[in-house]
Amino acid sequence: MNTKRITNLLGIQYPIIQGGMVWCSGWKLASAVSNNGGLGLIGAGSMHPDTLLHHIQSMKQATQKPWGVNIPLMYPQIDIIIDCIIKSEVPIVFTSAGSPKIWTKTLQSNGIKVVHVVSSTQFALKSEDAGVDAIVAEGFEAGGHNGKEETTTMSLIPKVIEAVKIPVIAAGGIATGKQMAAAIALGANGVQIGSRFAVCKESSAHENFKQYVYKSQEGDTMLCLKKVSPTRLLKNDFFNTIYTMEQAGASAEELKEVLGKGRAKKGIFEGNLSDGELEIGQVASMINSAESVTDIFSSIITEYNNTLKSINQEFI
Amino acid sequence: MNTKRITNLLGIQYPIIQGGMVWCSGWKLASAVSNNGGLGLIGAGSMHPDTLLHHIQSMKQATQKPWGVNIPLMYPQIDIIIDCIIKSEVPIVFTSAGSPKIWTKTLQSNGIKVVHVVSSTQFALKSEDAGVDAIVAEGFEAGGHNGKEETTTMSLIPKVIEAVKIPVIAAGGIATGKQMAAAIALGANGVQIGSRFAVCKESSAHENFKQYVYKSQEGDTMLCLKKVSPTRLLKNDFFNTIYTMEQAGASAEELKEVLGKGRAKKGIFEGNLSDGELEIGQVASMINSAESVTDIFSSIITEYNNTLKSINQEFI
Numbered sequence: 001m002n003t004k005r006i007t008n009l010l011g012i013q014y015p016i017i018q019g020g021m022v023w024c025s026g027w028k029l030a031s032a033v034s035n036n037g038g039l040g041l042i043g044a045g046s047m048h049p050d051t052l053l054h055h056i057q058s059m060k061q062a063t064q065k066p067w068g069v070n071i072p073l074m075y076p077q078i079d080i081i082i083d084c085i086i087k088s089e090v091p092i093v094f095t096s097a098g099s100p101k102i103w104t105k106t107l108q109s110n111g112i113k114v115v116h117v118v119s120s121t122q123f124a125l126k127s128e129d130a131g132v133d134a135i136v137a138e139g140f141e142a143g144g145h146n147g148k149e150e151t152t153t154m155s156l157i158p159k160v161i162e163a164v165k166i167p168v169i170a171a172g173g174i175a176t177g178k179q180m181a182a183a184i185a186l187g188a189n190g191v192q193i194g195s196r197f198a199v200c201k202e203s204s205a206h207e208n209f210k211q212y213v214y215k216s217q218e219g220d221t222m223l224c225l226k227k228v229s230p231t232r233l234l235k236n237d238f239f240n241t242i243y244t245m246e247q248a249g250a251s252a253e254e255l256k257e258v259l260g261k262g263r264a265k266k267g268i269f270e271g272n273l274s275d276g277e278l279e280i281g282q283v284a285s286m287i288n289s290a291e292s293v294t295d296i297f298s299s300i301i302t303e304y305n306n307t308l309k310s311i312n313q314e315f316i
Numbered sequence: 317m318n319t320k321r322i323t324n325l326l327g328i329q330y331p332i333i334q335g336g337m338v339w340c341s342g343w344k345l346a347s348a349v350s351n352n353g354g355l356g357l358i359g360a361g362s363m364h365p366d367t368l369l370h371h372i373q374s375m376k377q378a379t380q381k382p383w384g385v386n387i388p389l390m391y392p393q394i395d396i397i398i399d400c401i402i403k404s405e406v407p408i409v410f411t412s413a414g415s416p417k418i419w420t421k422t423l424q425s426n427g428i429k430v431v432h433v434v435s436s437t438q439f440a441l442k443s444e445d446a447g448v449d450a451i452v453a454e455g456f457e458a459g460g461h462n463g464k465e466e467t468t469t470m471s472l473i474p475k476v477i478e479a480v481k482i483p484v485i486a487a488g489g490i491a492t493g494k495q496m497a498a499a500i501a502l503g504a505n506g507v508q509i510g511s512r513f514a515v516c517k518e519s520s521a522h523e524n525f526k527q528y529v530y531k532s533q534e535g536d537t538m539l540c541l542k543k544v545s546p547t548r549l550l551k552n553d554f555f556n557t558i559y560t561m562e563q564a565g566a567s568a569e570e571l572k573e574v575l576g577k578g579r580a581k582k583g584i585f586e587g588n589l590s591d592g593e594l595e596i597g598q599v600a601s602m603i604n605s606a607e608s609v610t611d612i613f614s615s616i617i618t619e620y621n622n623t624l625k626s627i628n629q630e631f632i
Contacts, residue, residue: 004628014631072468122532140456141468149535152457152468154489154498155598173470182470182498184627218437218475219465227563247543249565282471305630310318312628313499314621315330 005167006190009113009134011066013037014301015190017136017182018171020070020094021144022046022279023269027055029202031062032293041094045072046265049064049080056088058100066091068113073098086110097145100130108133115169119147124160124168132166136192139172143195146223146230153183161187173281177303181311195281198268201292206271209278210290218285221285227252228259234278238263258312276281321483322506325429325450326408327382329353330617331506332496333452333485334513336410337460338362338595339585343371347378348609357410361388361516362581365396372404382407384429389414402426413461416446422463426448431485435463440476440484448482452508455488459511459597462539462546469499477503491599493619497627509616511597514584517608522587525594526606528552534601543568544575550594554579 003015005233010017018025020041030040040063042055052069069090074097075081082103085093093107096117099133104114108131116127117136127135136170137160140146151159153172160168170188174180175188175196197203199210216234224242225231227250233239245255259277267276291299321329326333334341334349336357344629346356356379358371368385375383385406390413391397393514398419401409409423411507412433424447432443434450443451453476456462467475469488486504490496491512499507513519515526532550540549540558543566549555561571575593583592607615 023331139468139470141471150538151491151534151598152455152470154455154469154495155457158492158494158536159602173468176474178474178502179470181501181627185497185501185623186494218467218472222466241360247565249563282467286471286475301631307501308628308630311497314624315617 002187002189003184005135006169009167010039012039014297015169015184016297017041017094017190017192018299019171019192019194020044020068021194022264023196024198024203024205025070026204027058027062027203029197029200029293031059032202033197034063034067034295036293037065038277038297040067041070041090042068043070044081045070045075046269049077049084051079053084053088055158056084056090068092068094068115070094070096072096073100073103079125080104082106085112094136095132096136100127100132104130104132111133112236117171118160119156120149120151121156121159121163124164126180127165134167134169134189135164136169136171137188138192139170140281141222141232142172143221143232143284144279146232148226148230150223150230157183157186157188172281173253173283175281175286177300178307179283179303180300180304181307195283196287196291196296197293198280199290200296201290205268208271208273209268209276212273212278213280213284214288214290216280216284221280221282221284225255226261230257231279232275232281234280234284236267236276236278237274238267238277318503318505319500320627322450322485325483326355328355330613331485332597332613332616333357333410333506333508333509335487336360336384336509337510337514338580340514340519340521341386342520343374343378344520345513345516345609346371346383347375348518349546350379350381350383351512352609352613353381354613355408356383357386357408358384359386360397361386361391361396362585365393365400365484368397369400369404372400372406384408384410386410386412388412389416389419394419397542398422401428409622410452412452416448420446421625422446426458433487434476435472436465436467437472437475437479440480444480444482450483450485450505451476451480452485453504454508455486456539457548457598458488459514459537459548459600460595462548464542465547466539466546470502473502473504488597489599491597491602492605493616493621494623495599496602496616496620497623511599512607513609514596515603515606516612517606521584524587524589525584525592528589529600530604530606531598532596532600537596537598537600541571541575544571547593547595548597550596552583552594553590554583554593
């Protein structure tokens with residue numbers, strides 16, 4: 001069974017990783033995921049080093065199961081974060097948004113497993129060359145920051161699987177057991193799920209944000225800010241401003257000025273639905289109510305198993 | 317087995333439909349697909365009524381198996397085309413790019429099965445209301461004309477399946493047995509495959525176009541012309557011109573003027589790689605050589621069956 005490559009590598013029961021998400025995945029969400037047999041990730045991207053340390057310490061109290069931290073490598077105080085992670089004996093690190101060449105060996109020589117997030121086969125190969133233990137290959141349908149080539153999960157995963165020898169975790173468009181079964185059929189060894197966990201009960205996202213996601217419909221997210229850094233957002237006033245500017249040919253500088261700083265915090269953590277940046281994936285429209293992490297695992301595993309039963313007949 | 321809903325409805329062996337593609341799918345390609353156990357579709361979008369009649373007559377000579385015609389409903393001489401189809405006793409019609417309300421009942425009352433192509437759950441429901449026999453739900457990764465909401469196959473199929481009672485054929489990002497298994501896992505009753513057939517030996521596309529597709533890499537297609545009608549194209553000089561205009565905020569009128577008429581014919585049929593519109597899906601980079609329809613069927617069915625074997629273990 002090809003999912004064993006991921007469950008064995010990470011020491012988890014189910015090949016389900018909770019994406020490390022800014023303003024959503026602190027120790028509460030991550031420990032609940034780990035305690036349910038998946039891999040919980042603290043999203044360090046929205047944390048000051050002191051805050052991260054607090055979450056790491058709380059995480060150690062909250063679970064005895066494997067867990068990890070997700071770090072965007074563009075993080076301004078990256079040296080301090082890496083130091084904190086090594087000293088705190090974090091077992092697993094997922095890195096994204098930057099080159100895996102710089103920190104992979106340092107982390108691994110301290111006994112830490114390293115998984116890097118990519119959105120193309122080319123970067124999957126570069127990550128393998130840098131020596132990472134596994135990669136996450138993330139498709140166009142994923143929420144938040146996204147690849148420039150717009151390759152979807154359906155197109156991306158089989159190419160990446162063919163290109164690299166290390167285990168591959170599929171991300172983007174995966175929220176249910178059917179979608180997980182589809183990702184495994186494409187050849188993935190595991191899945192990373194973001195949106196469904198971003199708005200679950202244990203997520204630290206603001207209630208306004210969660211409710212707005214539950215009410216969203218198909219077509220309500222869109223990839224924008226392509227000239228700055230492609231980002232999938234739920235439509236709101238802020239999105240409409242950016243979209244109108246982009247349609248009129250606004251430059252990266254003009255967009256950056258309107259974007260400013262702290263937009264994701266404003267939207268996701270403070271619940272400002274008009275001015276905030278509401279990062280979420282295309283699957284948002286499939287999530288309609290507040291669920292616990294335990295409910296989500298039970299639903300996904302049951303649907304996954306039922307899906308396998310329903311497609312077990314070969315053609316002759 | 318949920319694929320039986322499509323194979324029984326259309327009277328075919330495998331739940332594989334060859335997309336009706338302008339300048340690619342005449343009677344040669346379509347009859348080869350039908351003779352191999354799938355459903356071949358003549359792509360009427362690029363044909364004058366006389367040409368279509370010739371292809372229908374040749375098709376009847378070339379196969380005894382079920383087959384069909386794909387008609388874009390925006391076709392200028394649509395009345396003549398519908399009349400030709402009814403008089404020629406075409407058994408199955410796939411309609412796209414227009415409202416299924418206008419012609420569905422007329423076709424069905426003449427004993428013709430009608431399948432409509434959509435890119436959203438909303439239009440899937442409208443098609444069901446119009447009484448079509450099945451729908452094709454096509455994701456963002458598909459080649460050529462595409463939906464405005466940019467919903468990918470992974471996100472779209474489970475939503476559509478949940479919404480409608482009629483059978484659903486998945487399209488977009490499907491070229492291999494793994495991708496077919498993924499689509500079936502998502503709940504689809506069958507698959508429509510375009511790109512892989514567009515550049516196979518039996519396709520009437522120009523050799524230049526086929527070779528350009530074989531050499532293409534991941535990320536070489538992009539959805540453009542969104543202000544006119546979203547279209548996925550392989551990058552070339554023409555694409556670059558459009559892309560640069562769009563980045564600068566060009567209007568629909570400006571884009572239409574540069575687009576002009578006959579661009580798809582120029583690119584796909586005449587093999588003009590710099591000035592033509594090269595319509596193809598994201599899977600283009602997975603197709604590297606000239607295959608026969610028989611080879612394609614054999615490859616897809618073998619890979620599909622192997623995929624089912626490899627993912628047959630449930631989680632506990």
